[in-house]
Amino acid sequence: MSGKIPDMDVTMLSALAEPTRKKIVELLRDGPLSVGEIAERLGLRQPQASKHLKVLSDNGILEMTAEANRRIYKLRSEPFQAMNDWLKSFRGVMEDRFDKLDQYLRDMQDQDQR
Amino acid sequence: MSGKIPDMDVTMLSALAEPTRKKIVELLRDGPLSVGEIAERLGLRQPQASKHLKVLSDNGILEMTAEANRRIYKLRSEPFQAMNDWLKSFRGVMEDRFDKLDQYLRDMQDQDQR
DNA sequence: TTCAAATATACCTTTACAGGAATATTCCTC
DNA sequence: GAGGAATATTCCTGTAAAGGTATATTTGAA
Numbered sequence: 001m002s003g004k005i006p007d008m009d010v011t012m013l014s015a016l017a018e019p020t021r022k023k024i025v026e027l028l029r030d031g032p033l034s035v036g037e038i039a040e041r042l043g044l045r046q047p048q049a050s051k052h053l054k055v056l057s058d059n060g061i062l063e064m065t066a067e068a069n070r071r072i073y074k075l076r077s078e079p080f081q082a083m084n085d086w087l088k089s090f091r092g093v094m095e096d097r098f099d100k101l102d103q104y105l106r107d108m109q110d111q112d113q114r
Numbered sequence: 115m116s117g118k119i120p121d122m123d124v125t126m127l128s129a130l131a132e133p134t135r136k137k138i139v140e141l142l143r144d145g146p147l148s149v150g151e152i153a154e155r156l157g158l159r160q161p162q163a164s165k166h167l168k169v170l171s172d173n174g175i176l177e178m179t180a181e182a183n184r185r186i187y188k189l190r191s192e193p194f195q196a197m198n199d200w201l202k203s204f205r206g207v208m209e210d211r212f213d214k215l216d217q218y219l220r221d222m223q224d225q226d227q228r
Numbered sequence: 229t230t231c232a233a234a235t236a237t238a239c240c241t242t243t244a245c246a247g248g249a250a251t252a253t254t255c256c257t258c
Numbered sequence: 259g260a261g262g263a264a265t266a267t268t269c270c271t272g273t274a275a276a277g278g279t280a281t282a283t284t285t286g287a288a
Contacts, residue, residue: 014131018276019124029204035235048277050236055275069234069285080208084201087194090143094194132246149265162247164266183255183264 032074
């Protein structure tokens with residue numbers, strides 16, 4: 001029932017790795033929405049919307065507020081911060097600064113010669 | 115056969131949303147490796163390693179270089195840049211809980227990245 | 229206290245995919 | 259060109275998960 005503590009684990013990625021759920025997240029980027037609004041804007045049947053929202057909530061990506069008989073969903077910040085931190089560890093890759101391939105091949109060649 | 119053009123689509127996420135593949139990516143963060151080395155370091159059987167590497171390659175996350183009868187895999191930069199760009203669109207969400215100092219420092223850091 | 233709206237849940241069916249094991253392919257060395 | 263090492267591929271099986279449909283639950287209002 002309660003959302004997981006968000007660190008950059010695979011459950012967060014798998015939650016986002018579903019087309020509809022990614023759309024939901026992108027939709028909520030602009031602000032909180034109710035289940036019905038989400039379903040309508042994305043052309044979903046209500047049960048599927050609820051199911052996807054449950055998955056996202058269970059993985060700590062969304063949080064829910066009850067408003068009368070409506071449930072308002074909004075994004076939590078932590079998972080995105082965690083994802084951002086994780087991505088930072090790939091900064092070297094992103095910047096293409098090292099071409100480690102040459103070095104690697106060199107090492108292999110050295111080993112072969114022993 | 116050839117890798118897909120990397121934009122932040124769900125296929126990239128689903129490729130990373132598998133525990134072993136995420137480990138492979140994190141392993142290759144430090145430099146290119148051959149199939150055998152990847153399998154050994156992660157305790158995988160060779161066929162499973164090859165299969166995961168194929169998925170990652172098909173989604174444009176890795177690229178391969180043939181060296182004799184070895185295949186060297188390394189990370190491509192584009193998918194991570196795309197993921198980073200996508201994440202930036204959630205900056206409003208991420209910064210929600212930060213005071214202005216943190217926001218300021220973050221902006222400075224982003225400038226450094228150019 | 230009954231009705232309708234909004235949402236969640238349960239059950240079923242189908243499909244995608246991961247692992248296991250065997251086999252095919254490629255390339256070097258002798 | 260035969261053998262072995264490194265890697266890819268194929269086939270099989272089990273399982274997780276997504277959609278469809280029906281139904282349960284909660285809430286406000288008449």
